[in-house]
Amino acid sequence: MYRYDEFDHGFVKARTEEFRDQVERRVAGQLNEDQFRPLRLMNGLYLQLHAYMLRVAIPYGTLSATQMRRLAHIARTYDRGYGHFTTRQNIQFNWPRLKDVPAILDELAGVEMHAIQTSGNCIRNVTTDAFAGAAADEVIDPRPVAEIIRQWSSVHPEFTYLPRKFKIAITGAPNDRAAVKFHDIGLMASANAQGEIGWAVHVGGGMGRTPMIGKLINGFVPHADLLAYLESILRVYNRYGRRDNKYKARVKILVHEEGLDAIRDQVEAEFEAARGGVLTLPQTELDRIAAYFVPPEFAEVATEFDLEVERRRDPAFARFVENNSFPHRQPGYASVTVSLKPVGGAPGDASAEQMDVLADLAKKYSFGELRVSHEQNIVLPHVAISDLRDLHAGLVAAGLATGNIGSITDMIACPGLDYCALANARSIPVAQELSRRFADPARQKQIGPLKIKISGCINACGHHHVGHIGILGVEKKGTELYQITIGGDATEQASIGTILGPGLSAEQVPGAVETLVDTYLLARASPEESFIAAHRRLGDAPFKEALYGSR
Amino acid sequence: MKAELDIVTANELLSGAVVYLGRDGALHAGLAAARLFGPDKTAERDALIAKARASGRIVGIETEKVAVEAGGVLPQRLRERIRANGPTAPYGPERQDLGAPHVSL
């Protein structure tokens, strides 16, 4: 993992001190809320319905055991004993008190973390594949580049007041697990004619009010030029992005309104001027950063695992292995996803005790490393297959052994109207009810991979646009209604779900999902044809018909 | 016959907790203590809002419609009912939006 250098330490410490002073002045009445609000937001501190909310950046979702333990400590000491892991691979604390926030930031700085740039119209925390540096299908480990982007974008003087927030995602694998086409910039490892690895750059993707799939602006940007290219895009956006209308201010609207070719021309002109200049990354610097991410010292371990035997011996364990382990590039190892989606739970929530257990287990079984996935789970990236049983036992004891990754109950849900000041409707109770409705593992297995994603408003933090089944909370005449979408996909085969019909009440939602699932089960060509594949073949019609009849 | 009245609510500066302008003119946690303003009390209500705002101890003051039903006060918007009663899907068995150490009043 990356370790802070002197500059990082000094900078984060200075920011914490600055914020401590600002909080003191606010409490003393020397700053009013209009003056203080932008200052607290710059430090990740929001005001929600019942309390402040602190959003802590987890750079590209990577955590050490020590950091996870510190998050547990913060949850226990300054908050209400839990935290919420988000689709941006961050963690949110729901109940911090204003005067405690500087102390929390001190605690974070002590483990090389902070909450800077988790709000505001700046470049936000860069996100990536939760299996980065471990996945068998990976072409290149994206973390060194993610770290370089982090350093470049941190308090970048030119890009601190962009027209709107700006999100970058990066994947080093051809199977996109970071939803890169739904970010302002999405980077995907690609090879040129000489077989060198560089980056395909997508621009103008996003969700929210106007969902868009990112468009390929350049198929191959070499490592050395990547920062210059990113800076060129940001410059064009900063200059031409609309500041007159918040709803049209994201780069996706600029690309959409001006056209990709026009934007590309501008970017290329900037790039011509910038390339070869100060932003060129020398190989020595790339190597220096990459050295922080060298793979751990894997042991020679047994690679054999007889799932059939395990199935007879311990079906829950077999299910866990089958669903929650992911192929590792090192023989004898697997990446394990720990589900934060127990039956009846709030997706992404973990208690302080669970965070401690995760830290301990990471230390014991995963070289002290953890990841937060954008699907709101925790990944232990490097687990020896021979340790899976012991790891599972440790997770069972902490209520963390739900073997449902990729299944219908592995849902994304945002905090919604239970916490969020922007919400129109609740998300968590809908997710809880669905998880109960589909709790039976045999049923989950019969249904196969199916992604449900729930947002409490059109801001789409719960990624409903890219849910195979998406659920969007809206408000109509004082009541919560839920729009059901179908056919969204966050992967490299990116698609945006279509709305099937008028909104449904919360009570109707589980039944509606059952109807869609039953329609799929009846219509699928074979048990191997997944929900999303069947939808691609069949289109919306049979699902719409099943849900709303022929009206 | 249910009467529609106004309450005045805000978030408390130190904790962000939900507070209400009470019958005694002070801020209180808990909807039960909220003063109800009828249509004839708008001027008084607005003066109290200005005073509460000037105290600097609250953030984001709002007027909200409530109905008085069977002796209870029911905010008209679901959002307000959730602000009054805490998350409907609370983490753990206890309400987290009430009492020490959350509310600093």
Ligand code: SF4
């Ligand atoms: S989608 Fe809306 S309700 Fe959900 S967290 Fe985002 S802003 Fe809040």
